[in-house]
Amino acid sequence: MSTKTPGLNDAYSLKSPEDSRRLYAEWAGDYDESFAAREDYQLHIHTARAFVAAGGQGPVLDVGAGTGLCGAVLCDLGVGPIDATDISGEMLTQAMRKDIYRDAIEADINEGIPVRRDSYSGIVSSGTFTHGHVGPEPIDELLRIARHGAQFALSINSDFFREAGFADKFRQLERDHRITNLKLHEVRIYGDLASGPNKDDTAYIALFEKA
Numbered sequence: 001m002s003t004k005t006p007g008l009n010d011a012y013s014l015k016s017p018e019d020s021r022r023l024y025a026e027w028a029g030d031y032d033e034s035f036a037a038r039e040d041y042q043l044h045i046h047t048a049r050a051f052v053a054a055g056g057q058g059p060v061l062d063v064g065a066g067t068g069l070c071g072a073v074l075c076d077l078g079v080g081p082i083d084a085t086d087i088s089g090e091m092l093t094q095a096m097r098k099d100i101y102r103d104a105i106e107a108d109i110n111e112g113i114p115v116r117r118d119s120y121s122g123i124v125s126s127g128t129f130t131h132g133h134v135g136p137e138p139i140d141e142l143l144r145i146a147r148h149g150a151q152f153a154l155s156i157n158s159d160f161f162r163e164a165g166f167a168d169k170f171r172q173l174e175r176d177h178r179i180t181n182l183k184l185h186e187v188r189i190y191g192d193l194a195s196g197p198n199k200d201d202t203a204y205i206a207l208f209e210k211a
């Protein structure tokens with residue numbers, strides 16, 4: 001393990017799921033303090049609030065749940081039960097310590113999530129559809145495990161949205177009548193206390209329902 005605390009540059013430079021496993025194993029222990037608190041991270045709050053405002057209900061799957069920041073906000077807003085899935089066992093260990101989640105599912109979303117189809121009434125994800133992490137392809141897998149009418153609230157880094165072809169993906173899903181009521185809200189990822197080159201970065205919260 002290196003002595004330097006990982007940060008956003010390391011996260012955005014990841015090239016493979018194996019890189020993610022390695023980085024987040026190292027970061028898990030102080031992600032909440034060294035990253036979320038220091039950078040005034042807000043995306044999990046926007047995502048959870050948007051989910052609830054759209055009428056989202058449990059059971060919910062938090063995708064790329066990390067240390068459980070989004071789940072904690074959902075829980076405060078009265079949503080449950082919530083399951084967590086993540087590629088990093090170490091991040092999930094931190095999430096389960098918060099005593100919010102019903103179940104932790106360690107999985108690479110690109111390879112599939114080992115749960116039955118139609119399992120969830122809601123799917124949320126904050127900070128996982130971004131540079132170096134997860135592209136649009138696994139949305140198909142999320143639709144498989146979501147029930148008819150399930151509410152989705154997925155944050156997608158705005159620059160990555162354009163680079164990785166999310167608009168095409170959503171257009172195709174709408175054309176195929178697999179999703180309805182797509183809305184994109186742009187929000188700031190960090191609050192006023194953030195500093196550094198990414199402090200003004202934005203993300204879309206993609207709200208839609210499984211048709």
Ligand SMILES: C[S@@+](CC[C@H](N)C(=O)[O-])C[C@H]1O[C@@H](n2cnc3c(N)ncnc32)[C@H](O)[C@@H]1O
Nearest residue numbers: 020024064065066086087088108109126127128
């Ligand atoms: C920036 S963190 C966000 C964590 C949390 N949702 C939040 O808002 O603080 C991104 C998370 O995505 C997870 N991740 C990255 N690639 C993944 C993959 N292929 N499958 C599942 N999770 C993945 C990482 O392990 C990490 O916990």
